[in-house]
Amino acid sequence: MNNRSPSTTTASRDRILDAALDEFFTSGFHGSTMRTIGNRAGCSAANVYNHFENKSDLLVEILRTASDEQFTATRNAIRRAGKDPAAQWRAAVGAHALFAAQRPRECLVANTELRYLGEIDRKRVVGSRDAQEDQFIAIAEAAVDLGIFHVDRVHQAVTAVLLMCAGIPVWFRADGPRSAEQIAADYAGYALNLVGYRPTP
Numbered sequence: 001m002n003n004r005s006p007s008t009t010t011a012s013r014d015r016i017l018d019a020a021l022d023e024f025f026t027s028g029f030h031g032s033t034m035r036t037i038g039n040r041a042g043c044s045a046a047n048v049y050n051h052f053e054n055k056s057d058l059l060v061e062i063l064r065t066a067s068d069e070q071f072t073a074t075r076n077a078i079r080r081a082g083k084d085p086a087a088q089w090r091a092a093v094g095a096h097a098l099f100a101a102q103r104p105r106e107c108l109v110a111n112t113e114l115r116y117l118g119e120i121d122r123k124r125v126v127g128s129r130d131a132q133e134d135q136f137i138a139i140a141e142a143a144v145d146l147g148i149f150h151v152d153r154v155h156q157a158v159t160a161v162l163l164m165c166a167g168i169p170v171w172f173r174a175d176g177p178r179s180a181e182q183i184a185a186d187y188a189g190y191a192l193n194l195v196g197y198r199p200t201p
Helices: 006-027 034-041 045-051 055-080 085-102 104-116 119-146 154-166 180-194
Strands: none
Touching: 006 034, 006 045, 006 055, 006 104, 034 045, 034 055, 055 085, 055 104, 055 119, 085 104, 085 119, 085 154, 085 180, 104 119, 119 154, 154 180
């Protein structure tokens, strides 16, 4: 008989996910085992298996959750920015960059460990990534149509911006000279330059 309450089960599951994220971040996917993840979470490997079938399930859950949260943060920032594509672009890049600065473990693991998932598991993760990219493409194409962005290859420009933001966790430190919010604002400005932003008179 299982006497654990739903809140206890959820707390245990969340602790395992956080431990797995730390383990993937420090040791990589192949360097991690269910046992080392359990040790980091303060439980047995058997308890980890009670919640997740294997390492791939853990990685999928971590990356899918992070992608969904980043997508939601970006979408909400775009909605708050109003109808102006330039303001939407600045808000979208700022939100994307801020997430990268504030959640470096998830972003770095996503960029380095996704390749180890099988095709089916990869598809479970990349949907949010594609939706995220589509948000940026839609804004940039609208701005090009209005004549305020001047860039010939929108998809390539969006890829460049997203890769630029993906590099933030590599060097950013919370105790550095500029805050995460300041870095996000800087990158939003860089991204406007990258697409050749020229406001209409």
